[in-house]
Amino acid sequence: MSEAFPRTPEEIADDYFARRGGILRALTDEVEDFYQACDPEKENLCLYGERNGAWSVELPAEEVPPELPEPCLGVNFARDGMARKDWLALVAVHSDAWLMAVAFFYAVKLDREGRSKLFKQINSLPTLFEVVTGRAKLPPSAKPAGAAGGSKPAGAKRKQDGAMPEGYTGTGSASGSKNPSPGTRQLMPHDVSPMLVGAMAELFWPDDGLWYPVRIERLDPGSRTAKILYLPGLEEEDLDLDDIIRDGHMMLQQPQEPRPF
Numbered sequence: 001m002s003e004a005f006p007r008t009p010e011e012i013a014d015d016y017f018a019r020r021g022g023i024l025r026a027l028t029d030e031v032e033d034f035y036q037a038c039d040p041e042k043e044n045l046c047l048y049g050e051r052n053g054a055w056s057v058e059l060p061a062e063e064v065p066p067e068l069p070e071p072c073l074g075v076n077f078a079r080d081g082m083a084r085k086d087w088l089a090l091v092a093v094h095s096d097a098w099l100m101a102v103a104f105f106y107a108v109k110l111d112r113e114g115r116s117k118l119f120k121q122i123n124s125l126p127t128l129f130e131v132v133t134g135r136a137k138l139p140p141s142a143k144p145a146g147a148a149g150g151s152k153p154a155g156a157k158r159k160q161d162g163a164m165p166e167g168y169t170g171t172g173s174a175s176g177s178k179n180p181s182p183g184t185r186q187l188m189p190h191d192v193s194p195m196l197v198g199a200m201a202e203l204f205w206p207d208d209g210l211w212y213p214v215r216i217e218r219l220d221p222g223s224r225t226a227k228i229l230y231l232p233g234l235e236e237e238d239l240d241l242d243d244i245i246r247d248g249h250m251m252l253q254q255p256q257e258p259r260p261f
Contacts, residue, residue, distance in 0.1 A: 005106055006106050007106070007109070008114075009107075009110065009114050009115075009117040009118040009121065010121075010190060012103055012106045012107055012110075012118055013103075013118055013121035013122060013188065013190075014185065014186070014188050015051055015102070015103070015106065016099055016102070016103045016121075016122055017125070017186055017188050017189075017245070017248070018049070018050070018051055018052065018053045018185065018186040018248075019048075019049030019050065019051065019053075019099055019102065020049060020099055020125070020128065020248065021049070021053050021186050021247070021248020021249075022048075022049040022050055022052075022053050022054050022055035022248065023047060023049040023055050023095045023099070023128060024128060024131060024247060024248050025055060025204075025247075025248060026047060026055040026057075027088050027091065027092055027095075027128060027131075027132050028131070028132070028206075028247075029204075029206040029209065030055075030209065031088070034047070034055070034057065035079070035084070037057040037076075038057060038075060038076035038079045039076060039079075040076050040077055040078075040079050040080050040081075042076055043059060044059065044060060044073045044074040044076075044077075045057050045058065045059065045074065045075055045076040046058060046059070046060050046070060046071040046072065046073060046075065047071055047072075047075050047091060047095060048071060049095070049099065052180075052182075052184075052185075053180065053184075053185070053186045053248060053251060054179070057075075057076070060073055068102055068105060069098065069101040069102055069105055070098075071094065071095065071098040072091075072094035072095070072097075072098065075091050075094070078090065085132075085133075088132050089129060089132055089133050092127070092128040092129040092131075092132040092133070093128075093129050095128050096127045096128050096129055099128075100122070103118065103122060104118075121189065121190070124189055125189075125245070125246050126246065131246075136246075164213065164231055164232050165215070165231060165232060167200055168200045168213060168215070168231060168253070169181075169183075169200070169253060170183075170184065170200065170202060170213055170253055172202050172211055172212065172213040172231075173213070174212070174213070174230070174231065174232060174233065175210075176205070176208065176210030176211060176212050177202075177210060177211050177212075178209070178210060178211075179211065180202045180204075180211045180251040181202060181211075181251070181253070183253070183254050184201075184202060184251035184252060184253055184254065185251060185252055185254060186245075186248055186250070186251055186252070187201065187241070187244060187245055187250040187251070187252055188245065189242075189245055191252065192219070192221065192224050192241050192245075193219075193221060194219060194221065196216050196219050196226070197216055197217070197218065197219050198215065198216065198217075199215070199216045199252055199253065200213070200214075200215055200231075200252075200253040201213075201214050201215070201216060201228070201250050201251060201252050201253060202214065202250070202251045202253075203228065203239075203244075203249060203250050204248075204249040204250070204251075206249075211251070212230060212231075213230070213231040213232075214228040214229060214230055214231060214237075215228065215229045215231060216228055217229050217236065224240070224241045224242050225238060225239060225240055225241060226238070226239050226241055227239075
């Protein structure tokens, strides 16, 4: 295996949220890309949510039995045979089932208390089906959930030149990047604590489909809101972190390992 399986309830929940965030973007913010990827003329295709928060439409694993539970086979075949909203809802249902299957595959060695803790974390967010069908409200697509307004991200308006501040190790730029930097992970509910202040992250804007480097300047744990600074400039934005987490729109920079002397 290329990566160790998550083992604790927190690690498994992080994996679930990352995979869920990728699939959610495929079914909402990046739905046109997802639609085009699901060509009914191709072979059986599956929608995967990846551990790094990305999504992909691929052929199923050739390994039998597969290393992990596999998602629904042939999501592309029904694309042109039903209304788009119904097709997306169907994909969402099957994706919800797959996410749960993967989570509890990892959770096989947890005890009753651990499984209960994991389920509570998973159940803190709406299902993909609830989001796609409107049972759980999404923020306006012109801005990230909880942002202070404007149809374009501050980073896109500024496009400032200049070096990123010390401590930012990502590959992002002020003008935005198509993908989050390698080595980042999705912001999770349990991350919302005073320890988050000063953290480097990348924020996704659905309006242009780009990721922007930011630093978390202040945090209100009570309201679960944060003030973020777009890098490397001086513009700030207030965010509702629960909405950001729900939609998978922030990736945290992982702390660097200390170098040996």
